Amino acid sequence: MTNIVVLVGRVTRDPESRETNGGTTVTNLSVVTDRPARNSEGKTYKDEKGFTVKDAEFHRITCFNGLGKNVAQYCTKGQMVSIEGRLHYTQWEDADKIKRYGCEILADKVDFLTRGASQDNKDAPDIGE
Known part of the structure; x- marks a missing residue:
């Protein structure tokens, strides 16, 4: 299976x-295709x-630790x-038990x-390295 x-x-x-209590770095971002x-x-x-008219989809991405x-x-x-x-599915109950x-x-x-617009990434490695 894949x-x-x-x-x-x-x-x-x-x-x-953010960082968890256990010290794991968790970074979330959103990407549109x-x-x-x-x-x-x-x-x-x-x-x-x-x-040409386009349909956009927004994806939630989670990265851990060094990445x-x-x-x-x-x-x-x-x-x-x-x-x-990889895809990861979650299920939970909200405050209204839904x-x-x-x-x-x-x-x-x-x-x-590509490089981002921020000046913070001016020291980022060259693209393609």
Whole structure:
């Protein structure tokens, strides 16, 4: 059996990082991917300005320990990234005893395909190294 996810998209907001009581770094980020939208006939179509209409999907990504620290330090909103990891589903009850479900990607690898806008990442390794 296999559970592998590969995404290439843009970071939608700066990553948020925290440390657990046990000392594990957990960093969360959101990545958006898009694809051409299709009409009821299954064909792609253009908007009034002549651009192909796109459907966007937002993905929740979680990184741990060293990977999480690097993502928190060097990754910023708008940056293009490649994510490799696996799908992880969760289930819980909220305060009103309603069952809730979630899905996230637990990242094993994050590649920075572009530099972010922040000055904090000026010392980041060169892309392609």
